[in-house]
Amino acid sequence: MIRVRQLEVLCAVIDLGTTSGAAEALSVSQPAVSNMIRHIEDLVGFPLFKREKGRLTPTPEALHIAQEAQHLFSQQKRVDRIIDQLRGGTVGQLNVIATPSIGYALLPRMIAEFTRSRPRVQLSLEVGSVDEIIQHLISGRADLGFSITSPRHSALSVRPMAAGDMVCACPPDHELAHARSINLLDLNHVRHISYGSGTPLGQMIDEVYSRHGTERRYFCEVRHTSTALEMVAAGAGVALVDSFALMGRARQDVSVRAIQPALSVTLHGVTSNLYPTSHVALQFQEFMREALSDPELPHRVEIT
Template sequence: MINARQLEVLSTVIEVGTTARAAQLLNVSQPAISNMIRHTEDAIGFPLFKREHGRLIPTKEALHIAQEAQHLFMQQKRIDNMIGELKGGTVGRLSIVATPSIGHSILPRVLGLFMQTRPKLKLSIELGSIDEITRRLGSGRTDLGLSITPPRLSAVHVREIGDGHLMCICPPDHELALMERVSVTDLNHVAHISYAARTPLGQTIDNIFSDQGLERRFFCEVRHTATALEMVRNGLGVALVDSFALIGHQTTSIAIRPTKPALPIKMHGITSKLFPTSNIAMQFQSFLSDYLKQEGAKAVT
C-alpha cells in the first residue's frame, strides 16, 4: 500500500507539475522521484499520471488520493505543532499542590505571569500540608509541590527555589513599628499571633526562644501565615510571617520589620522520584525561581 512518503511525493508532483521541480522541493534527485511514482503505480495497480507536452497530468484517481492525503498532512502538522508546544511548555496540564502560605500569596501572582505566554495550559491547584504534598506526589496525582518545609521522604526530589525570611508584621501604629529590627523574644510582651508547636514554623520559633532560655507565649494560635497576616491587617496583634506571603500584597495597612536574629527560610520545589516530572513542571520551577531572584534583588535595592 502507499506510505506517507509516497503520498508526499505524489502530492508534490501534482502541485508543481514536474518531477524536476518536485525533486528540488523535496531535496532528492529527479530519478528518485520518477522511481517513487513508478513503484507507487506498481503497488496500487493503476497509473497516476499521463504525460502531455513534457508535463505530468494527474489522473482522476491520483487527484482523489492527493485530496484525501491533505487530511493526513494536516493532522500530521497538528501533531508536530502539539509536540512543539508541549516541548515549549505552552499546552498541556500542570498540577500543583502548595502549602497555604505559598498558595494564597505568591503562587497566583506568578501563575498569572507564567500563563501570559501559555493560554492553552490547563491548571490544577490544590492547597495542602507537606504530608499531603508527598502523598499526592507518591501516587502520581500531582506534578509539583511547593513548600517552605522540605519533606523527609526519600521518594521525592527536593530543589531549593528561592530564599526568604520570617518577618515581623504589626499595625503601623504599633510600638514594634518604631523599631528598626524586632527581637523575636520581644513578641512575648505584646499580643502575639503565632503557630502551634507541632507546626514547622512553630518549632522554628520555639527554638529561638529555647536558645534564650524562654518559652514562647502567644494569645492566638493559627496554623497558616495567611491567617496570621489577615489578623494583623485587622489590628488583632503582631505575627511572624514568611516574606513569600508578602510579595505582591498591599502592605500599607501593616508595618514590616526584619527580626533579630534573622530567620532565613527557603521555598522548595518537590517532585516525585516514582513518576517522571513533566516538562511544564520543570519550566514553572525555573520561572518561579527566576521571579524570586528578581523580587529578592528589588528588596535589596
C-alpha cells in the first residue's frame, strides 16, 4: 500500500522533474528520494518514470496516480484545518443547560459574545432545574451546566465560576427603592415575593431570620429568582434575587438595593465525569469565568 508520504515524493518529482529538486523542496536527501521512487515502483509493479538525460519524465500511469493523489492532499488539508479549528474552539457542538436566573439574561449575552468570533459553533441552550441539569449532564445531553446551587452527584465536576450576592429588587416607585440598603428583616413588612422553605435559596434566607428569632413572611412563593424578578418588574412587590439574574441586560423597570446582612451566592460551572468534555465546552467555561471576573464588562449590574 502506498503511503501519503510516498505520494508526496512522487508528486514532487513529477512537478520538479528531478530527484534533486524534489529533495530540496521536501528537505530530504537526493538518495532518499531516489530510493523512495524505486520503492514505489516496486510496490505498484510498473515503471513510473522514463530516465532521460538526468530528468525523469512521468509515465501516463504516474500522472494518473498523481492526479488522484491531489484529492487526498486536499482532504488531508481540510482535516488539518478542522483540527486547528477544533483546537481553537472555532467549530464544534456546544450543548448548555442552566438554571433560569442564569439562562434567561446572562447566558444569552455570554453566548453571543463567545460565538461572535466562532460563527461555526453549533449551539443548544436549555433552561432547567438543578435536577434537570444533573440528568442532562449524566446522560450526555449537555456538555456544560450553570447553576447558583451546586449540584450534588458523584458523576459531576463542579467548579466555582464567580461570586455574587443576593440583592433586593424593587419597583422603581416602591418605598424601599429610596433606601441606600435594606435590612432583610424589613421585608416582612412589605409585599414580599420569596422562595419556598424547601428550596436552597429559601433555606439560606430562613437561616438569617432564624438567627434573629423570627420567621420569614411573604405573600407569593416562587421557585426561581427569574420569576421573582419578573413579578417585581410588574409591580407585584419586592424580592430577593441573585445578582446574576440582573446581568446581561439593563433594566429600567427594577431598582436594585444591597441588603443587610449580606448574603453571598456562587455561580457554578458543571461538567460530567462520564463523558469527555469537548474543547469548545472547556473554552466557553473559561470564557464565562474570565468575563464574570471583569468589572468593566457591560453585563455587570450596579448595586446601590
